[in-house]
Amino acid sequence: MNETKFKLDWLVLPLLGGILVLFLWALSSSTWTKELPSPTKTWEASKPYVQNPFEKRGEMDQGILRFTWYSLVLVAKGYALALIIGTPIGFMLGLSKFFTKAFDPIIQILRPVSPLAWLPLGLVLFQKPNPAALFTIAVCAMWPTVLNTAVGVRSIPQDFLNVAKVLKLSRAKTLFKVLLPATLPYMFTGFRLSLGIAWLVIVAAEMLTGAPGVGGFLWQEYNSLIYEHIILCILTIGIVGFALDRLMSLAEKRFRTSIA
Amino acid sequence: MAFLELSRVSKGFGSAPKRTEVLRDINLQMERGEFVAIVGYSGSGKTTLISLIAGLLRPDSGSVTLNDLEITAPGPDRGIVFQNYSLLPWLSVYENISLAVDQVFPNWAPAKKKMHVERHIAMVNLTPARDKRPSQLSGGMRQRVSVARALAIDPQILLLDEPLSALDALTRATLQDEIGRIWEESKKTVILITNDADEAILLADRIIPLTPGPNATLGPEIVVDLPRPRDRKALNHEPRFKEIRAEVVEYLLSCKQKTKTTLSKKLRLPDIEPEDLSIPRNYFSPRRDPIRRRELKEETVEVSK
Numbered sequence: 001m002n003e004t005k006f007k008l009d010w011l012v013l014p015l016l017g018g019i020l021v022l023f024l025w026a027l028s029s030s031t032w033t034k035e036l037p038s039p040t041k042t043w044e045a046s047k048p049y050v051q052n053p054f055e056k057r058g059e060m061d062q063g064i065l066r067f068t069w070y071s072l073v074l075v076a077k078g079y080a081l082a083l084i085i086g087t088p089i090g091f092m093l094g095l096s097k098f099f100t101k102a103f104d105p106i107i108q109i110l111r112p113v114s115p116l117a118w119l120p121l122g123l124v125l126f127q128k129p130n131p132a133a134l135f136t137i138a139v140c141a142m143w144p145t146v147l148n149t150a151v152g153v154r155s156i157p158q159d160f161l162n163v164a165k166v167l168k169l170s171r172a173k174t175l176f177k178v179l180l181p182a183t184l185p186y187m188f189t190g191f192r193l194s195l196g197i198a199w200l201v202i203v204a205a206e207m208l209t210g211a212p213g214v215g216g217f218l219w220q221e222y223n224s225l226i227y228e229h230i231i232l233c234i235l236t237i238g239i240v241g242f243a244l245d246r247l248m249s250l251a252e253k254r255f256r257t258s259i260a
Numbered sequence: 261m262a263f264l265e266l267s268r269v270s271k272g273f274g275s276a277p278k279r280t281e282v283l284r285d286i287n288l289q290m291e292r293g294e295f296v297a298i299v300g301y302s303g304s305g306k307t308t309l310i311s312l313i314a315g316l317l318r319p320d321s322g323s324v325t326l327n328d329l330e331i332t333a334p335g336p337d338r339g340i341v342f343q344n345y346s347l348l349p350w351l352s353v354y355e356n357i358s359l360a361v362d363q364v365f366p367n368w369a370p371a372k373k374k375m376h377v378e379r380h381i382a383m384v385n386l387t388p389a390r391d392k393r394p395s396q397l398s399g400g401m402r403q404r405v406s407v408a409r410a411l412a413i414d415p416q417i418l419l420l421d422e423p424l425s426a427l428d429a430l431t432r433a434t435l436q437d438e439i440g441r442i443w444e445e446s447k448k449t450v451i452l453i454t455n456d457a458d459e460a461i462l463l464a465d466r467i468i469p470l471t472p473g474p475n476a477t478l479g480p481e482i483v484v485d486l487p488r489p490r491d492r493k494a495l496n497h498e499p500r501f502k503e504i505r506a507e508v509v510e511y512l513l514s515c516k517q518k519t520k521t522t523l524s525k526k527l528r529l530p531d532i533e534p535e536d537l538s539i540p541r542n543y544f545s546p547r548r549d550p551i552r553r554r555e556l557k558e559e560t561v562e563v564s565k
Contacts, residue, residue: 159342
């Protein structure tokens with residue numbers, strides 16, 4: 001392929017793509033699906049939420065960034081829980097064949113279970129929506145961290161382990177001076193994937209629990225037939241997810257270059 | 261008993277029927293302060309031998325003793341320089357060495373540790389690169405860090421496992437001189453594993469050839485009776501140097517010829533699947549038609565000439 005590059009192509013091309021999708025959206029809403037709000041109507045209806053993003057007019061009537069903030073706080077808690085549980089499990093899987101044989105099958109079975117299936121169990125266990133949401137995020141988001149950490153530990157070069165053996169490093173010192181730094185790049189890949197999943201789960205969890213946040217707002221506006229706000233929420237969720245992924249991959253890159 | 265003694269050491273890998281005996285009946289005695297070079301072809305089990313002395317591997321039979329104590333596990337009384345440097349890439353030169361020093365001399369005052377590390381960095385001429393990471397260093401510099409780390413733990417014996425074979429010829433020469441100088445200063449007991457006869461003659465008191473594996477064993481030793489310090493330029497014109505060199509090379513070459521030369525041949529398998537004729541056939545399970553292979557299969561076999 002011999003595609004020509006031109007000045008500002010990084011800005012012009014994405015804009016072009018966006019405009020095309022916007023056009024298809026407008027066309028669809030005015031022709032075959034009248035239920036779909038048009039871009040202009042969406043903007044009109046979203047204005048108060050976007051222009052005063054931090055305003056609080058009522059429990060379920062708040063600026064979009066304020067809702068996003070609630071969701072992010074919940075994600076941060078659940079994500080932290082996922083990392084705190086997932087990283088040690090990953091280390092144990094990577095270090096012990098015994099542990100792998102015992103727990104790998106059950107992990108492979110639990111891994112593909114949808115957040116929608118975990119949430120009711122969380123509600124039964126904790127009786128309250130917030131801890132149930134945390135539980136769901138943690139359980140769903142920890143698998144990439146678990147598996148990537150395990151792979152990272154298994155692929156530590158024998159040379160590094162030999163250094164630890166020859167110097168007779170204690171277990172704790174081997175862990176912190178050799179195993180952990182050598183696994184860090186893999187762990188970060190896991191962390192990034194986990195964050196992506198945590199953000200996916202939060203929306204589903206909020207929809208079911210009705211907690212204030214982007215997902216809860218989305219569900220409420222669907223029930224009150226304000227479809228414009230559904231689109232606003234979808235766009236917000238997408239943009240925030242994209243931003244989170246970018247941030248994590250920046251952090252990941254930093255670690256990769258500092259080690260390699 | 262000698263300072264380091266290997267008696268009737270054998271080591272193999274894998275289990276029958278795929279077992280390969282790597283080393284067989286290795287006997288070696290070394291005195292304190294000696295510099296011994298073990299020269300052999302690649303793949304003859306040199307690294308296995310050094311791993312046995314290091315304690316990273318245990319022999320299948322025979323014993324390895326240092327100072328009359330059986331070697332059962334790796335430990336800092338044996339400093340090892342690996343072929344691939346084995347530096348921790350997330351630590352700087354200083355940190356790599358101080359990790360070792362902290363571990364081996366935990367009771368030293370911080371100032372003493374720092375001085376000790378700095379002295380060893382200076383010894384291998386790396387003071388300007390003190391705070392650099394291994395990835396920022398050339399191969400030769402990394403290997404010097406590795407040497408400094410091995411020396412900094414003040415081991416009873418220094419094991420050099422082909423330390424210079426990954427380096428270019430010029431860097432190798434410089435480092436050979438440096439290792440020679442450091443040995444003159446420290447008078448450590450050193451085992452150098454190498455595939456370079458010249459390197460062995462330049463540095464060692466004795467050269468012991470390792471016959472090609474499998475079932476490698478040590479050949480008769482060749483004493484290098486050249487005066488020290490040895491100068492690489494002068495050495496080239498020394499008749500005794502040429503004699504020793506010829507002796508080493510000839511021994512290794514003659515070993516190679518003695519071992520059976522094998523030829524690997526690619527054979528094409530017949531395009532029919534094997535069939536078990538011992539299964540009784542009857543009316544309900546009649547003999548099937550021969551099954552043809554879908555694709556050509558080739559197998560490589562070793563044929564001795």
